[in-house]
Amino acid sequence: MHLSRLSLHDFRSYEAADIALQPGVTAVIGLNGQGKTNLVEAIHYLAHQRSHRVAKDLPLVRAGKSSAVIGARVEWRDREQTIELEVNAKGANRARVAGAPRRPREALGVVRSVIFAPEDLALVKGEPGVRRRFIDDLLVSLTPRFAGILTDYERVARQRTALLKSVAGSWRRDNSYQDTLAVWNDQLARLGAEVTGARLDLLDRLTRPVGEAYATVAPDAGELQVNYESSWLDTSGQLDAAALNAAMHHAIAEHSRAELERGMTLIGPHRDDLLLTLGGLPAKGYASHGESWSVALALRLATYNLQRESFDAGGDPILLLDDVFAELDSSRRARLAAVAVQAEQVIVTAAVAADVPTELLGRELSVERTSEGVSRARW
Numbered sequence: 001m002h003l004s005r006l007s008l009h010d011f012r013s014y015e016a017a018d019i020a021l022q023p024g025v026t027a028v029i030g031l032n033g034q035g036k037t038n039l040v041e042a043i044h045y046l047a048h049q050r051s052h053r054v055a056k057d058l059p060l061v062r063a064g065k066s067s068a069v070i071g072a073r074v075e076w077r078d079r080e081q082t083i084e085l086e087v088n089a090k091g092a093n094r095a096r097v098a099g100a101p102r103r104p105r106e107a108l109g110v111v112r113s114v115i116f117a118p119e120d121l122a123l124v125k126g127e128p129g130v131r132r133r134f135i136d137d138l139l140v141s142l143t144p145r146f147a148g149i150l151t152d153y154e155r156v157a158r159q160r161t162a163l164l165k166s167v168a169g170s171w172r173r174d175n176s177y178q179d180t181l182a183v184w185n186d187q188l189a190r191l192g193a194e195v196t197g198a199r200l201d202l203l204d205r206l207t208r209p210v211g212e213a214y215a216t217v218a219p220d221a222g223e224l225q226v227n228y229e230s231s232w233l234d235t236s237g238q239l240d241a242a243a244l245n246a247a248m249h250h251a252i253a254e255h256s257r258a259e260l261e262r263g264m265t266l267i268g269p270h271r272d273d274l275l276l277t278l279g280g281l282p283a284k285g286y287a288s289h290g291e292s293w294s295v296a297l298a299l300r301l302a303t304y305n306l307q308r309e310s311f312d313a314g315g316d317p318i319l320l321l322d323d324v325f326a327e328l329d330s331s332r333r334a335r336l337a338a339v340a341v342q343a344e345q346v347i348v349t350a351a352v353a354a355d356v357p358t359e360l361l362g363r364e365l366s367v368e369r370t371s372e373g374v375s376r377a378r379w
Contacts, residue, residue: 001076001112001315002345003043011068011087012038012060013375025341025362028349028377035375036349036367040115040322042070043347046083047113047318048137049093049104049147061089074111076315083110105151108144112317114304116324116336120296124283128273135199135274138206138303141317142310146198153191154270160184161265168263185252188268193244195269196230200239203228203274206302213301217335218294222279226299229275232267293332301339321348326355333357 008017013035030036037053041060044052051060061068071084085107086094095107122130140147163184167177203226214224228235232251233244251267259266276283276295283295307317319340325333325348337357340346350356353364367377 001074001311001318003072003111003318004075004080005071005073006039006043007069007071008039008042009069009071010062010065011042011070012062013369013373014038014377015062015374017375017377019365019377021345021347022363023345025346025348025360026365027353027356027361027363028347028365028367029351029353029356030349030367031351034367034369035377037117037322038375039367039377040117040320040347040349043072043111043318044113044115044320045087046070046072046085046111047108048140049085049108052115052117052119052322057087057093058089060087066090072111081110083107105144105147108140108147112141112307112311113320114300114307114317115320115322116297116300117320117322118324118327120300120324121292123296123299124276124287124292128271131274131276132270132272134299134303135202138306139198139202141303141307142202143198149191149194149198153188153195153268156184156187156191157265157268157270160188161263164259164265165263168260171260185249188265189245189248189252192248192268193241196233196248196272197239197241197244199269199272200228200235206306209302209305210298213305214294214298216301216339217297217332218291221291221294224283224295224298225277227275227277229273230269231271233272290329290332293328297328297332297336301336304339304343316344319343319346321346321360323349323351323355325350325357 002023003021006019006021008014028036028039041051041053066089068087069084071082074081074083082098084096085104093104095102095104097107097110123134136150163177163181171177206226210224210226233247255266278287278291278295283292287295304317304319311317321340328336334357337360341359346360348356348360353361363379365377365379367375369375
């Protein structure tokens with residue numbers, strides 16, 4: 001898979017851009033703050049419908065504008081497709097695929113990408129939410145319909161928490177909330193079991209690619225393991241959908257008093273984590289800076305390799321390398337470059353061309369920012 005054209009309108013620092021792209025490597029060169037990462041972010045957004053840099057969409061819209069538009073022509077095998085996403089500062093986003101209106105989630109899967117960025121260190125050193133987002137993004141990349149399940153679960157968890165908060169001061173003397181809470185409990189358990197089961201299945205599939213990727217990045221280091229960590233679920237046994245549903249109902253009942261007292265949903269996949277261990281020790285807190293980079297790179301390489309295996313008909317996902325080589329030592333740079341040159345399309349950004357391994361310089365796209373703060377890209 002590759003993009004043959006990328007167009008932007010009022011996205012970040014770009015007033016307008018229309019860039020013709022080719023398979024192979026494109027090196028986007030520009031000093032910090034010129035807008036090179038914004039191009040990579042736009043491609044990532046087409047694939048995942050969220051930024052790898054910020055949690056909300058508002059910063060993606062150019063200052064003073066009401067919306068931004070990202071468009072692309074996608075080619076794979078002998079087929080061609082167009083996609084356009086409208087990101088609105090207020091209100092719902094909109095999408096078009098092949099010129100026809102679609103719900104945004106129906107546009108997932110048209111573009112597939114894997115990104116490597118300095119922010120990836122948070123996969124090791126950051127909070128659980130970063131690792132949950134990592135596994136959920138991969139789930140959606142492999143099975144786009146799963147975006148709807150995650151959205152439904154998050155909605156139920158929010159609305160259930162709103163109910164708990166509203167009765168936090170009165171539940172001892174007024175039990176009128178119980179029927180409504182029971183409905184939310186059933187939905188939370190059903191959707192939570194589906195989310196958890198999908199995550200566990202995916203981790204099983206990810207075990208081999210993670211091990212192979214870590215051996216590639218750090219061949220003389222110990223074993224990297226990724227396990228699911230939950231405060232409400234024992235993951236050591238056989239867990240089918242019925243068992244997960246029952247376990248979640250049990251955990252809800254067990255935590256009911258604490259949830260009513262605190263006015264919040266205390267259990268569920270929205271509070272789970274991935275435990276990364278090196279040589280039996282948690283990577284977070286024990287791994288050195290170099291080891292942390294190796295773990296982060298291995299996780300991203302594993303997702304890339306898993307997608308390649310899963311999308312034979314669609315070819316390689318687009319590989320996005322955002323200013324990552326400046327962060328790596330020579331051995332990790334070489335190993336990442338060796339993988340990258342095999343990809344169908346690679347977009348690599350750097351402040352100066354010297355930061356990019358020579359085999360990845362490819363076609364060079366220069367990015368600079370005008371005195372009015374508008375970014376321009378030119379070959």
